[in-house]
Amino acid sequence: xxxxxxNVGLIGLGTVGSQVAxxxxxxQPQLTRRAGLELCLQRILVRDVNKPRAxxxxxxxLTNDPDLLLDDNDIQVIVEVAGGDEPMHSYLERAISAGKHxxxxxxxxxxxxxxxxxxxxxEKNVDVYFEAAVGGGIPLISxxxxxxxxxxxxxxxxxxxxxxxxxxxxMGTDGLALEDAVKEAxxxxxxxxxxxxDIEGFDATYKLAILGSIAYEISVRPGDIYREGINGIExxxxxxxxxxxxxxxLVAHTQRHRGRVEARVHPALVPLDxxxxxxxxxxxxxxxxxxxxxxxxxxxxxxxxxxxASAVVGDLIDLARSIRRGVQNRPSFTFDDRVGVVPMGExxxxxxxxxxxxxxxxxxxxxxxxxxEEGVSISSFIQKDAWVxxxxxxxxxxxxxxxxxxxxKARERIAGLQPVRAVSSFLRVF
Ligand code: NAP
Ligand code: HSE
Numbered sequence: 399x400x401x402x403x404x405n406v407g408l409i410g411l412g413t414v415g416s417q418v419a420x421x422x423x424x425x426q427p428q429l430t431r432r433a434g435l436e437l438c439l440q441r442i443l444v445r446d447v448n449k450p451r452a453x454x455x456x457x458x459x460l461t462n463d464p465d466l467l468l469d470d471n472d473i474q475v476i477v478e479v480a481g482g483d484e485p486m487h488s489y490l491e492r493a494i495s496a497g498k499h500x501x502x503x504x505x506x507x508x509x510x511x512x513x514x515x516x517x518x519x520x521e522k523n524v525d526v527y528f529e530a531a532v533g534g535g536i537p538l539i540s541x542x543x544x545x546x547x548x549x550x551x552x553x554x555x556x557x558x559x560x561x562x563x564x565x566x567x568x569m570g571t572d573g574l575a576l577e578d579a580v581k582e583a584x585x586x587x588x589x590x591x592x593x594x595x596d597i598e599g600f601d602a603t604y605k606l607a608i609l610g611s612i613a614y615e616i617s618v619r620p621g622d623i624y625r626e627g628i629n630g631i632e633x634x635x636x637x638x639x640x641x642x643x644x645x646x647x648l649v650a651h652t653q654r655h656r657g658r659v660e661a662r663v664h665p666a667l668v669p670l671d672x673x674x675x676x677x678x679x680x681x682x683x684x685x686x687x688x689x690x691x692x693x694x695x696x697x698x699x700x701x702x703x704x705x706x707a708s709a710v711v712g713d714l715i716d717l718a719r720s721i722r723r724g725v726q727n728r729p730s731f732t733f734d735d736r737v738g739v740v741p742m743g744e745x746x747x748x749x750x751x752x753x754x755x756x757x758x759x760x761x762x763x764x765x766x767x768x769x770x771e772e773g774v775s776i777s778s779f780i781q782k783d784a785w786v787x788x789x790x791x792x793x794x795x796x797x798x799x800x801x802x803x804x805x806x807k808a809r810e811r812i813a814g815l816q817p818v819r820a821v822s823s824f825l826r827v828f
Pocket of ligand 1: 415449587588703
């Protein structure tokens with residue numbers, strides 16, 4: 399007899415999990431009609447069964463024993479919205495080995511172990527869905543998996559961390575201190591359990607590893623991606639950037655080169671008329687360039703319980719439809735393991751320097767000489783706020799595209815010049 403239901407074991411009932419449970423409990427019968435099977439929440443794994451929850455679920459569903467989900471033969475799919483590498487990686491591996499499908503929002507596990515889990519799933523004839531792992535509610539993975547498959551992807555630039563985008567917005571527009579803006583992002587449910595994952599750019603590298611691997615069908619490891627976080631950006635940088643015609647964003651960028659790919663995550667000055675400069679709040683945007691399709695912008699809510707639950711439940715519906723049609727184990731991605739990432743030093747980019755220096759004749763010439771000796775061409779120069787009593791001033795310089803290693807060398811040498819007090823800020827210009 400054909401199945402009429404799909405039994406779900408949910409891991410996690412926090413920001414995302416509570417919204418998933420809420421939709422599964424209250425969204426019937428619409429979900430059943432769309433999925434073709436009834437999505438039945440059988441069991442929910444949490445750490446603390448007594449914790450107050452944002453959603454009302456039958457108390458009997460909650461457990462802190464993973465075996466009750468992973469060893470239950472009636473549970474056909476594990477939906478993991480808990481986060482972190484271990485124990486979730488082991489749980490998902492166990493679930494797949496036992497012939498269960500997986501839907502996960504866990505970018506850490508997918509970035510670190512996605513290739514192995516997808517391979518195992520293919521062997522076990524089950525599916526792994528991970529739409530929610532990148533870009534919250536924005537349909538990214540499915541877009542790459544189906545709609546962009548005819549293309550050779552040339553480059554991809556993105557704002558893919560909602561927390562840092564929210565924080566940069568609050569700092570730049572409203573003058574908030576970084577710590578206060580992070581607290582707001584945590585309260586809104588955007589931030590990771592440890593928000594330094596967001597602030598230091600780790601979360602964005604996991605997501606870029608997933609997107610890059612899928613876009614180029616190669617294995618991009620998070621550790622191979624150049625990473626810088628948003629610590630150290632000061633309010634004055636937003637002001638100067640705006641005067642120069644830029645916004646400051648945490649940008650994740652990857653680009654195809656001959657036999658290698660560029661992959662980097664760092665804060666950057668983005669021209670105000672670029673689509674990424676217009677991404678506000680916790681929104682995300684991915685700007686992709688394919689050889690057939692040209693440029694495509696995918697934009698929407700990149701963080702938060704409800705948009706992420708939209709992606710998770712969407713995956714469940716897709717899975718239920720496949721099961722109903724008897725077409726499990728959909729064509730998966732292949733990942734060539736031999737393509738390397740271009741070292742950051744070889745990447746050609748532009749830079750912005752904010753230099754605090756003595757306000758006296760010859761200083762600019764000394765700074766200019768370092769740039770000239772390092773082969774760095776200056777694109778713009780402004781002398782900004784002067785501190786009359788200290789006889790210092792701020793020099794704001796942007797460069798033309800140059801190898802990053804030369805930009806760094808110039809930065810080090812300028813910082814060591816006698817009349818220079820500090821290179822207070824160094825940011826790439828996108
Ligand atoms: P969260 O609010 O911290 O919730 C995590 C949930 O997982 C909690 O219910 C927790 O149980 C449970 N949990 C954690 N470790 C566990 C363990 N070892 N055993 C059993 N249960 C465990 O996290 P979240 O914001 O919902 O994020 C969940 C996942 O979605 C993460 O992978 C995150 O990266 C991803 N994601 C989040 C967002 C977002 O905007 N929040 C967006 C996209 C993707 P207790 O409640 O008992 O502590
Ligand atoms: N902490 C993540 C962010 C959640 O801020 O983008 C979405 O993956």
